[in-house]
Amino acid sequence: MSVLLQCHRLVHSMGSKPLFNDLDLTINARDRVGLVGHNGSGKSTLLSILNGQLNPDGGDISRSGDLLLETVEQFIDSRLNERTLFEALHEKLPAEEQDFNEFKVTMMLQQMGFNETEFRFKVADLSGGQQNRLMFARAVISNPTLILFDEPTNHLDLQTLLFFEDLLTSLDTAYLLVSHDRHFLDAVTERTVFLRDHRVYSFSLPYSEASIRLNEHDDAAQAMRKVEEKKIRELRASAKRLAIWGKVYDNEKLARKAKNMEKRVERLEGDKTFVTSGSGLKLTLDVKNVQANRMLQIDDRQILSPGLDPKPLFYIDNLFIRPGDRVALLGHNGVGKTTLIKLIMERFETDSAGDFIKFNPQCDIGYYDQELELLNPNRSMTQTLEDNCNTGDYKAALIKAGFPYLDLDKKVAVLSGGEKARLMFLLIKLNHPNFLVLGEPTNHIDIKGKEDLESQILESNATILITSHDRRFVDIIADRFILIDQHELRELNDPQTFYDLDRTTVAIQETPAVDTIQAPLEDEDILTRIVELETMLAEDQARKSKFQKPKLQLKWAREWRELNDQL
Numbered sequence: 001m002s003v004l005l006q007c008h009r010l011v012h013s014m015g016s017k018p019l020f021n022d023l024d025l026t027i028n029a030r031d032r033v034g035l036v037g038h039n040g041s042g043k044s045t046l047l048s049i050l051n052g053q054l055n056p057d058g059g060d061i062s063r064s065g066d067l068l069l070e071t072v073e074q075f076i077d078s079r080l081n082e083r084t085l086f087e088a089l090h091e092k093l094p095a096e097e098q099d100f101n102e103f104k105v106t107m108m109l110q111q112m113g114f115n116e117t118e119f120r121f122k123v124a125d126l127s128g129g130q131q132n133r134l135m136f137a138r139a140v141i142s143n144p145t146l147i148l149f150d151e152p153t154n155h156l157d158l159q160t161l162l163f164f165e166d167l168l169t170s171l172d173t174a175y176l177l178v179s180h181d182r183h184f185l186d187a188v189t190e191r192t193v194f195l196r197d198h199r200v201y202s203f204s205l206p207y208s209e210a211s212i213r214l215n216e217h218d219d220a221a222q223a224m225r226k227v228e229e230k231k232i233r234e235l236r237a238s239a240k241r242l243a244i245w246g247k248v249y250d251n252e253k254l255a256r257k258a259k260n261m262e263k264r265v266e267r268l269e270g271d272k273t274f275v276t277s278g279s280g281l282k283l284t285l286d287v288k289n290v291q292a293n294r295m296l297q298i299d300d301r302q303i304l305s306p307g308l309d310p311k312p313l314f315y316i317d318n319l320f321i322r323p324g325d326r327v328a329l330l331g332h333n334g335v336g337k338t339t340l341i342k343l344i345m346e347r348f349e350t351d352s353a354g355d356f357i358k359f360n361p362q363c364d365i366g367y368y369d370q371e372l373e374l375l376n377p378n379r380s381m382t383q384t385l386e387d388n389c390n391t392g393d394y395k396a397a398l399i400k401a402g403f404p405y406l407d408l409d410k411k412v413a414v415l416s417g418g419e420k421a422r423l424m425f426l427l428i429k430l431n432h433p434n435f436l437v438l439g440e441p442t443n444h445i446d447i448k449g450k451e452d453l454e455s456q457i458l459e460s461n462a463t464i465l466i467t468s469h470d471r472r473f474v475d476i477i478a479d480r481f482i483l484i485d486q487h488e489l490r491e492l493n494d495p496q497t498f499y500d501l502d503r504t505t506v507a508i509q510e511t512p513a514v515d516t517i518q519a520p521l522e523d524e525d526i527l528t529r530i531v532e533l534e535t536m537l538a539e540d541q542a543r544k545s546k547f548q549k550p551k552l553q554l555k556w557a558r559e560w561r562e563l564n565d566q567l
C-alpha cells in the first residue's frame with residue numbers, strides 16, 4: 001500500500017482558537033476516507049493545509065512523488081461563470097493534451113449525463129446539480145491520485161446525490177471527503193477519520209461502524225477515568241491522614257511516607273486517561289404548541305415560478321397542515337419546493353383574510369432559509385441576535401449554545417458553515433415560534449447537531465414543514481410526505497416511492513446512448529415534440545396503472561422539461 005500523503009505532528013490555530021495539536025494523518029493510494037468532526041473543529045482548514053493553500057503553524061507534511069491532488073470545493077469558482085461547460089472542463093486537461101484530447105472532454109461530459117446541447121451552456125446558467133457534476137468532472141479529468149471533497153453533498157438533490165455515490169464507488173482514485181451525511185458516508189467510504197480534541201481518531205471502517213467503535217472507546221475511557229479518580233481520591237485522603245499523624249506524633253517516617261504518596265497522586269493526575277470534551281456546541285429549540293384544527297391551508301392553485309416571466313411550476317390540489325404535523329416536501333432541484341416555501345413566507349408576512357394561503361391566527365413561523373440570507377456577514381454574532389430578536393440576554397444565550405466568550409464578537413463572515421447554521425437556529429429559538437419552516441436545515445450541521453435537531457423536533461411536538469435531501473433525517477423526522485413531480489403536488493404514504501423514482505431516473509441518465517444526443521432543434525420542432533410528448537404522457541397516464549410505463553414516463557417528462565427550458 002503506497003503512502004500518498006502524510007502529516008506529522010501538525011499544529012495550527014485560527015484566531016484565538018487552537019485547532020490541531022500534534023495531529024498525525026496518513027492517506028494511502030486508493031483510500032476512501034470520510035473526515036468527520038464537529039462544526040468548527042477545523043475540517044475545512046485541514047483540507048486547505050493538505051492541498052497547500054494554507055501553511056500550518058507547525059509540523060511536517062510529506063507528499064509522495066505519485067501524489068496528484070485535486071480539491072472539490074463546496075461552491076463553484078465564480079471565475080468560471082462566463083465560460084461554457086465544455087471550456088470549463090477542457091481547461092483542466094493537462095497542458096500537453098489540450099490540443100488533441102478534446103474527445104476526452106466530450107466523453108466525460110457525456111458520462112456525467114450532459115447532452116451536446118448543454119456543452120455550450122454558460123456555467124452560470126447551469127443548475128446547482130449540474131454545476132456539481134462539472135466540478136466533479138474537473139477534478140477527475142486530469143487523473144489525480146487523491147481528491148479532497150469539502151461537503152460535496154450540501155445543496156445536492158437526491159438524484160444527483162445517488163449519481164455521485166455510483167460514480168465515487170467506481171473510482172480508482174483515493175479520496176478524502178468531509179461530510180455530515182451519515183448515509184452518504186456509509187455508501188462511499190471505507191475508512192473514517194474523526195477530527196476531535198485537536199487530533200484525529202482513525203478507524204478502517206465506514207462511518208456507522210466507526211462511530212460505534214469510537215463510542216465504545218469513549219465509554220471505556222470514561223470507565224477507566226472513574227477508577228483512576230477514585231484511586232486518586234483514596235490516596236489523597238491517606239496522604240493527608242499520614243501527614244497529620246506525622247505532625248501529631250512528630251514521626252518523620254510517617255511524614256516522608258505522606259510526601260511520597262502526594263508525589264504518586266501528582267503522577268497519577270498527570271497520567272489520567274483522556275476523556276473527550278465533545279463539541280461543546282448545543283442545538284436547542286423552543287417551539288410552542290397550538291390547540292387548533294388547522295395551522296395552514298392552501299386552496300387549489302397553480303403555482304408559478306417567480307420573476308418577470310412566470311411559468312407554471314406545479315398544481316396544488318388543496319393542501320392543509322394540522323398542528324403537530326411533520327411534513328417533508330420532496331422533489332428534484334428546480335421543481336418548485338423553494339418557491340412554495342418562499343410563497344408561504346411571503347403570504348405569512350402580508351397575511352390577509354381571503355388569500356389562497358390561510359394561516360391560523362395563532363400561527364407564528366420560525367423560518368430557516370436554505371441560503372442563510374438573513375445573516376449579514378459584516379455583523380457579529382451578538383449583533384445578529386440583537387438585530388433579529390425581540391428581547392433576551394444574547395451573550396448568555398450564545399454562551400449557553402456553546403460559543404466561547406472570546407468568540408461572541410466574531411463576524412459572521414469568518415464563521416464555519418455549521419457555526420452559521422447554529423447561529424440561525426439560536427435566532428429562531430429566541431423568537432419562540434409554533435411552526436417551523438425549514439429549508440434544507442441539515443446542510444452544514446454536524447452529525448451531533450442533526451441528532452440534537454431530530455430529538456428537539458420530536459420531543460417538542462412541533463409543527464414543521466421541511467425540505468431536506470438527507471434521507472435519514474427525513475425518515476426520522478417526517479410523518480407526512482408530499483412530493484412535487486410532473487407539475488403536481490401529491491401526498492405519498494412513505495418517501496421510498498420518491499427514492500425509487502430517483503434510482504430509475506439516474507439509471508436513465510447514466511447511460512446516454514450516442515444516438516440520444518440530439519442536434520439543436522428549431523423552435524417549431526421543439527413545440528411539435530413538446531405536444532408529442534404531452535400526448536404520449538397523457539395517454540400512458542390514462543391507462544390502468546399496471547399497464548403504464550413509469551420508466552418511459554420519466555424519460556418523456558425529462559425530455560419535456562429540457563425542451564421547455566430550451567424554449
Ligand SMILES: Nc1ncnc2c1ncn2[C@@H]1O[C@H](COP(=O)(O)OP(=O)(O)OP(=O)(O)O)[C@@H](O)[C@H]1O
Nearest residue numbers: 014015039040041042043044045414415416417418
Ligand atoms: N479568519 C478567522 N478568524 C477567526 N476564526 C476563524 C477564521 N477562519 C476560521 N475561523 C474559525 O476556525 C474554526 C475552524 O473553521 P473550519 O471552517 O475549518 O471548521 P469546520 O470543521 O470546517 O466546520 P464546519 O463543519 O462547520 O464546516 C471555526 O471555529 C471558525 O470560526
Ligand SMILES: [Mg+2]
Nearest residue numbers: 043044416417
Ligand atoms: Mg467546513
